[in-house]
Amino acid sequence: MTVDRARELFGSVAGVTVTAGIASVVAQVAPEHWEGAARFAKDTLGCAFFSFLTAIDWKADGLEIVAWVDNLDANLSIQLRTKLGAGQIACASLTGVYRGADWMERECYDMFGVQFAGHPGLRRILLADDWEGHPLLKSYAVDTPHPPYR
Amino acid sequence: MPEVRALDYHGSERLTMNMGPQHPSAHGVFRAILTLEGETVVGVDAVIGYLHRCHEKLAETLAYVQYPSIASKTDYVAAMSSELAYVMAAEKIGQFEVPKRAQYLRVLMGELQRIASHCLWLGTWCMDMGGALGGGATIFLYCIRERELVLDLFESLVGARLLYGFHQVGGVRYDLPEGWTTQCRSTVDLIEQRLGEYEAMLEDNPFFTMRTKGVGIVSKELAQDIGISGPLLRGSGINFDLRRNQPYSSYEDFQFRVPVETDGDCHARYRVRMVEFRESIKIIRQILDGLPEGPISSRPGVKSLAQVKVPKGEAYARVEGPRGEVGCYLVADGTNKPYRMKWRGASFSNLAVLPHILPGCSVADVVAIMGSVDPVFGEVDR
Numbered sequence: 001m002t003v004d005r006a007r008e009l010f011g012s013v014a015g016v017t018v019t020a021g022i023a024s025v026v027a028q029v030a031p032e033h034w035e036g037a038a039r040f041a042k043d044t045l046g047c048a049f050f051s052f053l054t055a056i057d058w059k060a061d062g063l064e065i066v067a068w069v070d071n072l073d074a075n076l077s078i079q080l081r082t083k084l085g086a087g088q089i090a091c092a093s094l095t096g097v098y099r100g101a102d103w104m105e106r107e108c109y110d111m112f113g114v115q116f117a118g119h120p121g122l123r124r125i126l127l128a129d130d131w132e133g134h135p136l137l138k139s140y141a142v143d144t145p146h147p148p149y150r
Numbered sequence: 151m152p153e154v155r156a157l158d159y160h161g162s163e164r165l166t167m168n169m170g171p172q173h174p175s176a177h178g179v180f181r182a183i184l185t186l187e188g189e190t191v192v193g194v195d196a197v198i199g200y201l202h203r204c205h206e207k208l209a210e211t212l213a214y215v216q217y218p219s220i221a222s223k224t225d226y227v228a229a230m231s232s233e234l235a236y237v238m239a240a241e242k243i244g245q246f247e248v249p250k251r252a253q254y255l256r257v258l259m260g261e262l263q264r265i266a267s268h269c270l271w272l273g274t275w276c277m278d279m280g281g282a283l284g285g286g287a288t289i290f291l292y293c294i295r296e297r298e299l300v301l302d303l304f305e306s307l308v309g310a311r312l313l314y315g316f317h318q319v320g321g322v323r324y325d326l327p328e329g330w331t332t333q334c335r336s337t338v339d340l341i342e343q344r345l346g347e348y349e350a351m352l353e354d355n356p357f358f359t360m361r362t363k364g365v366g367i368v369s370k371e372l373a374q375d376i377g378i379s380g381p382l383l384r385g386s387g388i389n390f391d392l393r394r395n396q397p398y399s400s401y402e403d404f405q406f407r408v409p410v411e412t413d414g415d416c417h418a419r420y421r422v423r424m425v426e427f428r429e430s431i432k433i434i435r436q437i438l439d440g441l442p443e444g445p446i447s448s449r450p451g452v453k454s455l456a457q458v459k460v461p462k463g464e465a466y467a468r469v470e471g472p473r474g475e476v477g478c479y480l481v482a483d484g485t486n487k488p489y490r491m492k493w494r495g496a497s498f499s500n501l502a503v504l505p506h507i508l509p510g511c512s513v514a515d516v517v518a519i520m521g522s523v524d525p526v527f528g529e530v531d532r
Contacts, residue, residue, distance in 0.1 A: 022242075022465055049390075050377040051468075052494040056481055066479070068466065068494075072374070072390040079466075100377040103502040111206070126199035126531055135207055136490075142211055 001074040006045050013040050023079035031082050035092040041078050042097055046071040050100035055112045057138045062086040093118040111136035175278040175517040178527030194508045201531035209491035214240050214458040219315035225529035230263040231471030233317040239480035240319045242465035251444045252321035253400040258437045261430040262300050267472035268423050269297035275521035279361050299337045319458045321447025331438050338431045345427055362417040366507055366519035377499045380474025385411045385418035392470040404433045416522040456486045473497050495529040
């Protein structure tokens with residue numbers, strides 16, 4: 001699988017726009033095609049290695065989910081991105097495609113409050129269960145008090 | 151004819167057992183809620199986060215000149231690799247040049263760090279597996295003795311033994327003091343000689359073989375699906391090493407072998423790391439033989455917070471740390487602080503495999519498997 005071939009194949013998938021960026025293939029995906037795009041990356045492009053999944057808070061523009069997967073044999077990296085839209089926190093879960101997405105999505109929920117539909121057990125992972133708010137949102141101030149600690 | 155009494159118990163009762171948060175074999179603060187049927191694990195819930203400091207939020211509030219020394223505190227057993235991942239990400243976005251000497255010094259420290267980290271892993275893992283292995287603490291003390299020699303090298307270089315602050319955007323902060331290379335050569339010579347002693351001590355021991363062979367098998371498919379990396383991935387038969395497949399910091403200049411084992415069990419992971427020790431020593435010798443002269447940084451020493459400004463953009467820097475892929479995904483907005491930073495902790499992803507492989511094991515195997523994963527909780531919880 002060459003980079004050009006992967007770009008060409010991925011570009012023909014519904015809801016996927018291949019753009020220039022930091023990985024061999026950067027795919028901007030429409031939120032409703034998120035899981036399908038990941039499945040295509042794994043099954044057709046051979047990206048079996050799940051590196052990470054996270055989010056970026058673009059303030060007024062809302063959250064963007066970023067995932068990184070690799071085809072280790074072909075040394076091919078794919079960055080998948082999807083913009084959820086302003087005020088939106090719903091996103092499809094990738095746990096059905098990559099089992100590694102389980103903990104990554106739990107962390108993403110913990111830190112950003114993203115609701116991954118279809119996740120088998122979406123709950124906080126790093127913070128305590130009774131923590132209020134989602135710290136990596138830009139609206140969450142660094143010095144937010146958290147009784148009884150501060 | 152005596153009366154035969156049969157016990158009406160088939161081991162069908164389930165017991166929930168907390169392993170941790172403070173358990174000597176956890177190598178940190180980790181709680182595994184095990185569901186047991188007799189001695190067999192049938193369910194696992196892993197609870198992490200006890201060491202969470204929200205490094206990622208912290209990175210948004212600290213300037214590029216401040217954060218590298220904090221980055222050490224993610225994986226505090228291999229501080230050099232997390233520092234490197236962060237500065238590499240910033241350098242990628244800003245396209246800052248790194249002088250050849252600095253690149254070689256980064257590789258040199260990375261490999262010394264791998265030796266120190268693997269020493270700690272081998273010692274603690276064998277101690278976990280207990281009395282069967284030469285009195286338990288014997289190999290631990292041997293390994294710690296060797297690790298101290300490497301830490302002495304770091305101390306004479308940067309003045310610190312655990313958290314270094316060695317890297318900066320554009321290069322490194324310290325050059326080798328006089329006599330350092332001689333000390334380094336004699337240290338790696340000594341460690342190389344001792345490695346054979348450890349192997350003889352462990353592999354001739356039937357208890358060690360029994361407790362590691364066929365235990366905690368991770369299949370090739372599961373390994374990639376979870377995203378485990380480093381010695382675990384290579385122990386599961388996948389021939390991938392970032393240092394060779396996606397060379398950074400001039401790794402392409404050095405000759406080394408990437409060990410691969412196909413069994414996927416604790417013993418395979420042990421074998422991979424033992425070979426990595428020797429390959430690291432090989433790389434270190436090549437660097438000491440051919441260390442180029444020249445500046446160690448393309449940028450002046452840190453004087454002010456606004457000194458490093460990174461243009462708008464993003465980068466993902468991945469480093470092959472002792473535990474696997476340490477990744478730093480950085481989004482910059484043109485100021486002196488990152489807009490967003492994501493740590494891809496090797497230990498986090500490696501630990502995520504546990505719920506998939508522990509069911510079916512005995513409680514004693516949980517200890518052996520956990521040690522073979524080599525998690526560092528500073529990096530799991532960040």
